[in-house]
Amino acid sequence: MPTPNDLFLRACRREPVERPPVWMMRQAGRYLPEYRAVRQKADFLTMCHTPELATEVTLQPVELLGVDAAIIFSDILVVPAAMGMALTVDEGIGPQFADPVRTLRDLARLRDVEPEDGLRFHLDALRMTRGALQGRVPLIGFAGAPWTLFAYMTEGKGTKQFAVSKRLLFADPTFSHTLLGRIAENVGRFLVAQAAAGAQALQIFDSWAGSLAPREFREFALPYLARTAQIAKTAGVPVICFAPGAGWALGEIAEATGCDVLGVDWHTDPAWARGVADATKRGVQGNLDPCALYASPADIRARTEAMLAAIDGPGFIANLGHGILPDVPVAHARAFIETVQAWDSRRAHSAAQAAEVGR
Amino acid sequence: MPTPNDLFLRACRREPVERPPVWMMRQAGRYLPEYRAVRQKADFLTMCHTPELATEVTLQPVELLGVDAAIIFSDILVVPAAMGMALTVDEGIGPQFADPVRTLRDLARLRDVEPEDGLRFHLDALRMTRGALQGRVPLIGFAGAPWTLFAYMTEGKGTKQFAVSKRLLFADPTFSHTLLGRIAENVGRFLVAQAAAGAQALQIFDSWAGSLAPREFREFALPYLARTAQIAKTAGVPVICFAPGAGWALGEIAEATGCDVLGVDWHTDPAWARGVADATKRGVQGNLDPCALYASPADIRARTEAMLAAIDGPGFIANLGHGILPDVPVAHARAFIETVQAWDSRRAHSAAQAAEVGR
Numbered sequence: 033m034p035t036p037n038d039l040f041l042r043a044c045r046r047e048p049v050e051r052p053p054v055w056m057m058r059q060a061g062r063y064l065p066e067y068r069a070v071r072q073k074a075d076f077l078t079m080c081h082t083p084e085l086a087t088e089v090t091l092q093p094v095e096l097l098g099v100d101a102a103i104i105f106s107d108i109l110v111v112p113a114a115m116g117m118a119l120t121v122d123e124g125i126g127p128q129f130a131d132p133v134r135t136l137r138d139l140a141r142l143r144d145v146e147p148e149d150g151l152r153f154h155l156d157a158l159r160m161t162r163g164a165l166q167g168r169v170p171l172i173g174f175a176g177a178p179w180t181l182f183a184y185m186t187e188g189k190g191t192k193q194f195a196v197s198k199r200l201l202f203a204d205p206t207f208s209h210t211l212l213g214r215i216a217e218n219v220g221r222f223l224v225a226q227a228a229a230g231a232q233a234l235q236i237f238d239s240w241a242g243s244l245a246p247r248e249f250r251e252f253a254l255p256y257l258a259r260t261a262q263i264a265k266t267a268g269v270p271v272i273c274f275a276p277g278a279g280w281a282l283g284e285i286a287e288a289t290g291c292d293v294l295g296v297d298w299h300t301d302p303a304w305a306r307g308v309a310d311a312t313k314r315g316v317q318g319n320l321d322p323c324a325l326y327a328s329p330a331d332i333r334a335r336t337e338a339m340l341a342a343i344d345g346p347g348f349i350a351n352l353g354h355g356i357l358p359d360v361p362v363a364h365a366r367a368f369i370e371t372v373q374a375w376d377s378r379r380a381h382s383a384a385q386a387a388e389v390g391r
Numbered sequence: 392m393p394t395p396n397d398l399f400l401r402a403c404r405r406e407p408v409e410r411p412p413v414w415m416m417r418q419a420g421r422y423l424p425e426y427r428a429v430r431q432k433a434d435f436l437t438m439c440h441t442p443e444l445a446t447e448v449t450l451q452p453v454e455l456l457g458v459d460a461a462i463i464f465s466d467i468l469v470v471p472a473a474m475g476m477a478l479t480v481d482e483g484i485g486p487q488f489a490d491p492v493r494t495l496r497d498l499a500r501l502r503d504v505e506p507e508d509g510l511r512f513h514l515d516a517l518r519m520t521r522g523a524l525q526g527r528v529p530l531i532g533f534a535g536a537p538w539t540l541f542a543y544m545t546e547g548k549g550t551k552q553f554a555v556s557k558r559l560l561f562a563d564p565t566f567s568h569t570l571l572g573r574i575a576e577n578v579g580r581f582l583v584a585q586a587a588a589g590a591q592a593l594q595i596f597d598s599w600a601g602s603l604a605p606r607e608f609r610e611f612a613l614p615y616l617a618r619t620a621q622i623a624k625t626a627g628v629p630v631i632c633f634a635p636g637a638g639w640a641l642g643e644i645a646e647a648t649g650c651d652v653l654g655v656d657w658h659t660d661p662a663w664a665r666g667v668a669d670a671t672k673r674g675v676q677g678n679l680d681p682c683a684l685y686a687s688p689a690d691i692r693a694r695t696e697a698m699l700a701a702i703d704g705p706g707f708i709a710n711l712g713h714g715i716l717p718d719v720p721v722a723h724a725r726a727f728i729e730t731v732q733a734w735d736s737r738r739a740h741s742a743a744q745a746a747e748v749g750r
Contacts, residue, residue, distance in 0.1 A: 192551065195716055198682035202690070245657045245680045245712070247697075280639075280660075298604045301639075321604045323557035331561070338606075353604070357554055 036167040040101040044233055044270035044292050044315050046347035048381050052340070053100035054372040055172075056365065058355030059093035060105045063362060066092050076121045080106050086157035087164055094169055097362075097369055101170050101233075101349075104161060104226075106154050108176030108237055111219055112185050114150035115142045125189075132188035134200065136207050145218050147225035154222075155229040162230030173231030175223050177238035177275070178215040178256035182208070185215075194243045201252050208252060216256040220263025227267030234264050235272040235295070242277015242297075249278055254288050261289035272317060276354060279305070286312035293317050298353025302343035310384070315347030320368065322352045325360040329367035336371040344380040395526040399460040403592055403629035403651050403674050405706035407740050411699065412459035413731040414531075415724065417714030418452035419464045422721060425451050435480045439465050445516035446523055453528055456721075456728055460529050460592075460708075463520060463585075465513050467535030467596055470578055471544050473509035474501045484548075491547035493559065495566050504577050506584035513581075514588040521589030532590025534582050536597035536634070537574040537615035541567070544574075553602045560611050567611060575615040579622025586626035593623050594631040594654070601636010601656075608637055613647050620648035631676060635713060638664070645671035652676050657683075657712025661702035669743070674706030679727065681711045684719040688726035695730040703739040 039053035061067055067089050070079065079085045086105040093099045109127050113119040118130045133139060145151060162171050176184075183197040184190075191197070201208045223234045238257050241249060257273060264271045273285050274295025282294050282305060296305040296318030309316035324335050340350070350372040356365060398412035420426055426448050429438065438444045445464040452458050468486050472478040477489045492498060504510060521530050535543075542556040543549075550556070560567045582593045597616050600608060616632060623630045632644050633654025641653050641664060655664040655677030668675035683694050699709070709731040715724060 193716065194682070195718065198680075199685040202683055202686035242658070246660050248680070277658075299601070299636075301605050321557075321607070323554070323561055326558040327561040357552065359554065 037100055037169050040170045040349060041232060041270065043347055043349045044272075046313065046315055048346075049377055051375050051377050052344055052348045052350045052372055054350040054369050055099040055101040055103065056093070056352050056356045056368075057103075059097070059099055059103065060089040061356060062358035063356055063360045063365065064092055064096065065362075066096065076107075077119070080110060081153045083153060083156040083160045086153075087160040090157070090161045091164060094165070097366060098373070099169070099369060101172055102161065102165060103172040103174060103235070104154070104158050104231070106157065106174070108174070108181065108239070109184060110151060110154055111145065111175060111215070111222060112181055114145040115218060117142070117185060127184070128189045129185060130188070132196070133185050133211065134196070134207075136210065139207075139211060139214070142214065144214070145222065147222045151222055151225070155225055158226055158229040158231055170232040171230060172233045172235055173223065173226030173229075174235040174237060175219045175226075175260075177236050177241075177253070177260060178212045178219065179244070179253035180238050180240045181215050181219070182212055183240050183243065185211070194240070198243065198248075201248055212252060212256045213259070216259040217263070220260045223260070223264035224267045227264075227269045231269065233270040233272065234267065235274060236260055236264065238273070238275040238278070240277070241275035241281075244278075246280070249281060250284070253278070254281065254284060257285070258288040258290075261291050265290055270315075272315075274317070282308040283312060286314050293347065293349065295351075296343075296353060298322065300353070302339050306343045306345055309347060310345065315349060316343060317349040317351050319343070319351065319353035322354050322357050322360070325352075325356065325364040325368060327364075329364060332364055332367040333371045336368050337375070340372065340375050344375065344377055345384050346381060348377070396459055396528050399529045399708060400591060400629065402706055402708045403631070405672065405674055408736055410734050410736050411703055411707045411709045411731055413709035413728050414458040414460040414462065415452070415711050415715045415727075416462075418456070418458055418462065419448040420715055421717035422715055422719045422724065423451055423455065424721070425455065435466070436478070439469060440512045442512060442515040442519045445512075446519040449516070449520045450523055453524070456725060457732070458528070458728060460531055461520060461524060462531040462533060462594070463513070463517050463590070465516065465533070467533070467540065467598070468543060469510060469513055470504065470534060470574070470581060471540055473504040474577060476501070476544060486543070487548045488544060489547070491555070492544050492570065493555070493566075495569065498566075498570060498573070501573065503573070504581065506581045510581055510584070514584055517585055517588040517590055529591040530589060531592045531594055532582065532585030532588075533594040533596060534578045534585075534619075536595050536600075536612070536619060537571045537578065538603070538612035539597050539599045540574050540578070541571055542599050542602065544570070553599070557602070557607075560607055571611060571615045572618070575618040576622070579619045582619070582623035583626045586623075586628045590628065592629045592631065593626070594633060595619055595623065597632070597634040597637070599636070600634035600640075603637075605639070608640060609643070612637070613640065613643060616644070617647040617649075620650050624649055629674075631674075633676070641667040642671060645673050652706065652708065654710075655702075655712060657681065659712070661698050665702045665704055668706060669704065674708060675702065676708040676710050678702070678710065678712035681713050681716050681719070684711075684715065684723040684727060686723075688723060691723055691726040692730045695727050696734070699731065699734050703734065703736055704743050705740060707736070
């Protein structure tokens with residue numbers, strides 16, 4: 033039995049750590065040759081739906097790169113699919129729903145999900161992965177936030193402009209609030225079920241938070257992110273809220289959601305994020321620009337150390353500020369991880385403690 | 392001879408105005424049936440290259456909607472095209488360069504542009520439009536900022552990830568700085584030529600500023616935006632810098648570029664933008680979310696008034712926070728414009744003056 037590495041969970045609780053834990057969003061992904069080998073045997077959705085395959089790729093970055101947490105391989109769109117929307121993921125096109133929902137009438141087509149029924153494959157993958165990990169590192173479950181899922185469900189596909197989804201917010205707020213509320217309940221239940229199936233922390237991705245201006249973010253995204261997080265919190269494990277593009281709202285997200293850890297995107301100044309984390313007593317996770325992994329390993333080390341110097345402190349979890357890109361060399365990901373793992377956090381923590389005492 | 396409307400130019404200089412001037416980015420665009428009628432006769436690039444057609448659509452929003460400024464119909468990609476890159480704009484695909492530049496060697500293919508030679512069509516359109524306007528409203532010229540053009544020129548097309556262009560910043564800074572510097576000189580010269588051809592103000596669009604984290608924005612975008620603006624300023628007309636997605640940098644943009652007016656995107660809190668404008672003594676232009684024009688006319692009025700209450704004051708120019716979308720009803724655009732034109736700015740201006748005196 034390997035020694036358990038609980039750095040990640042201690043950081044989630046703002047407990048002292050010797051060095052920051054590190055993992056990477058999309059760490060089970062195409063930049064790994066071992067992932068691509070599995071992906072050649074099965075398409076993306078089949079991988080999500082097959083617990084053995086999901087478990088295999090979830091473990092890869094733990095075993096190959098030594099990251100300090102695993103995150104279950106799945107997709108945020110499994111929830112709308114389980115609610116009855118026909119999901120396809122085509123190479124080069126991305127995910128699509130053949131039958132977007134855009135009216136109150138369309139909502140009658142959606143069903144509420146019993147996770148152990150409609151999302152059993154995801155929960156089985158968590159159980160299988162948790163067993164295979166044997167406590168080596170903690171396992172993270174996740175789901176998409178209501179606004180982000182709303183955008184996919186109404187657009188029917190990825191978008192740059194959000195013209196359909198945002199038109200609905202402005203032109204049909206009744207429909208919008210109804211659908212957002214329904215998604216929040218379903219996602220919240222799903223997150224609780226993930227904790228029951230073995231997830232030791234839960235991350236909520238509001239990937240398209242940045243598509244909303246402050247006023248609409250506060251009306252249509254934040255309340256439903258908060259509702260989802262509040263349901264998730266009843267499971268008793270740490271909750272991470274990540275709303276890329278809404279860095280300005282970090283403080284409001286901390287207050288409204290009651291989350292344990294604030295995810296920070298790469299747009300956000302890391303020193304500023306540290307300030308919000310301390311002011312709100314939350315953990316903080318992020319935020320190297322994934323494109324910085326295109327630099328040379330020596331440059332990656334320097335950039336990672338600059339980030340660490342700005343953001344390390346109580347509750348810090350090192351990560352990228354967005355998912356790792358598919359064409360990044362593995363050696364470059366390794367340079368990032370190793371730099372974090374060589375960093376000594378004790379000075380940052382004792383400085384923070386001294387500041388606490390001094391207050 | 393109609394009475395000249397110089398509200399826009401007075402606002403650019405932070406002079407008192409009775410009400411804010413208003414225009415809309417992409418106001419000569421597909422939401423207008425009269426624009427679509429012209430567009431049916433000619434493709435997008437032909438319209439750019441034919442001064443009679445460019446003039447016709449530039450005048451449409453002035454004549455149909457009564458906006459307080461005209462902006463010449465053209466495209467930011469005419470500069471890379473004039474530098475020797477083969478540009479195509481296909482329906483549904485968007486603009487593409489067949490031969491992206493990605494190495495120092497590729498740069499040998501690019502030529503420096505003599506505006507009255509390679510960009511004469513754009514300057515002729517300015518001259519023709521200025522004549523046709525007969526002083527009714529001021530005429531704005533524009534160009535793309537170096538980082539935004541760099542991204543198009545290296546990607547070869549639009550992108551969500553900026554993986555090619557940002558990889559170059561991180562992996563080949565020598566190439567990147569060389570190309571950015573060269574673009575800045577060419578765009579700067581083009582802007583000066585636009586003023587000589589009749590443009591009474593110049594707007595620089597750094598449309599993809601939001602793709603960079605603060606550190607890279609400060610290294611690769613801001614210095615070249617600043618260089619471009621400084622060259623443009625020698626023409627003696629007001630310069631507007633618009634860097635959507637970099638609202639956090641408004642103060643730095645004011646300092647570095649010496650611009651007269653700060654463009655503000657729809658992500659940015661309008662009250663905060665007003666604060667930056669007053670602190671830096673600049674004009675400020677924006678920033679209603681273009682998607683807000685999907686709301687009902689009554690709701691558009693309320694949202695526009697909320698924005699005006701937050702941001703009106705010295706140097707304010709009402710606009711959207713991004714280009715108007717093609718499927719917005721004309722009546723909704725009209726509701727926005729009429730709400731601004733019915734607004735009384737005298738209170739905001741005298742409050743600002745009182746605050747000045749009180750300091």
